[in-house]
Amino acid sequence: MHTAERPTPAAEGAERIWDVVAAMIADALLVAGGAVRGVGIASAGPIDRLGGTVSPINIPSWRGFPVRDRVSAVVPGAPVELGGDGVCMALGEHWLGAGRGARFLLGMVVSTGVGGGLVLNGAPYPGRTGNAGHVGHVVVDQAGARCACGGRGCVETVASGPSMVRWARDNGWSAPRGAGAKELAEAAVAGNALALAAFRRGATALAAMIASVGAVCDLDLVVVGGGVAKSGRLLFDPLRAALADYARLDFLAGLRVVPAQLGGAAGLVGAARLVGPG
Template sequence: MDTPPNTTGLPPALTLALDIGGTKITAGLVDDAGTLVHRARLPTPRGDAEAVWAAVDALCTETLAAAGGRVRGVGIGCCGPIDRTDGTVSPINITAWQRFPLVERVTDAVGAPVRLHTDGACMAIGEWWRGAGRGARFLLGMVVSTGVGGGLVLDGAPYGGRTGNAGHVGHVVVDPDGHPCTCGGRGCVETVAAGPHLVRWAREAGWDAPAGADARDLAGAALAGDPVARRAFRRGGRAVAATIASVAAVCDLDLVVIGGGVAAAGDLLFDPVRAGLADHAGLAFLEDLRVVPAALGGDAGLIGAAALVLTGD
């Protein structure tokens, strides 16, 4: 597709954002006000490294064309671990990518500056910039979905740590003798609260689930009064609460924003989270800690990825 040249002499007003996860890859265009003006999505391929890259490349091409051929830059939120120093990614749930040179590939494909962070960090940044976390100085953003991820904003600025992986709260250990985790550890909150693990536990506890049932089906059963389904959400919510209490004590948080597919179950998750916090967050400086639902839904990661470019993070 031919695109007209930019003859205004002004920088392009749109940022290309990528949100790369183990289930889907989403690309978008975000304006300087943080408004998502274009979105495209593909499932994450299960093939080799180049098959996954081909999907990212196709989305970059389509989205760049929608922008008229030029963008201010590219912000990437990718499931981790990542290495911001060398621009590579080694996601636990995209096993074909090991030290994959994502920043280099995207830079070559788009021809614009590229910024990289974890998908959880981008969710947190998006909610802090334009969502439920506006104005918070010490914020944890959590995604509770197929996995559990997160990111931190500390003292009013995104915090990535030494390699860019700070805020990887899905691998806070809540059950030292629990199930093995894909990270190589055991008993991480992800093994308790993530959607597939909620379903696994409910099945083992006697939930008579239809074939292929997922966390949405489990939520429907819980809302209909199924006692096992409700226990599964209580168990998951209390594990999330224990994680929040630990991270809040270390980072002196004032706000936690929770999004993701499991969080969409609403009070089924949030009621046991808040009850769990009453048990676990007993320190006086945590008395004012608030836990709220995310406001931007699935767009938070794209908006946060764009903010990486706009702030130069």
């Protein structure tokens, strides 16, 4: 699989961002060297799957951006499928990663935010608009902090990397300017009590959300990826312990939480799967 990355010039306006995307598509077409079977797009959301537009929260200039039509114009004749990045992550892990064989799966990314997607009865479930599985905005604290979405107490405000770092700093963790989840994990490994508490707090919030989504969707597997998940047992041990306390219904007894296997490629693999197998 050929991959390429470019920085997103989020502050430079909608058309400048599109120019970067279009240049990457042109490079990919040169590598493909022939007819294109189809194009899959995995985008941060919210998205409008039917309308073909995207409105990533972290890219304000792309509110309602018609990405599917723009891509179709660059790759004429090829079908273009649009999916949310969480749905595509879940689909990628279900197809070629840690979720192979699962029938009812939640795929999650815990990084600068918390995202997710669902595979139900073996098939991706995008929902009415393409945003089903947007689990970062499940409320876990009714009196909690305001979220970037405008709501309050979303799990993202507790369990994302920046949220855990912010909580640790607010409670006295001394760290260099610019320290993030990686440095927080290093401090936790070294035994820093505040860093360990930040991971426990974030993991407990994730467990509360997973128990709720598991009860609604009758899940059998949760696959967790993203930068924070790279901390390994620092996240997964308290998450599993808290989940055992929250998910007490008999039909949730077999619900497992496992690390993702495809890393940053999961969304790309899932986007390719949107176009079709093979």
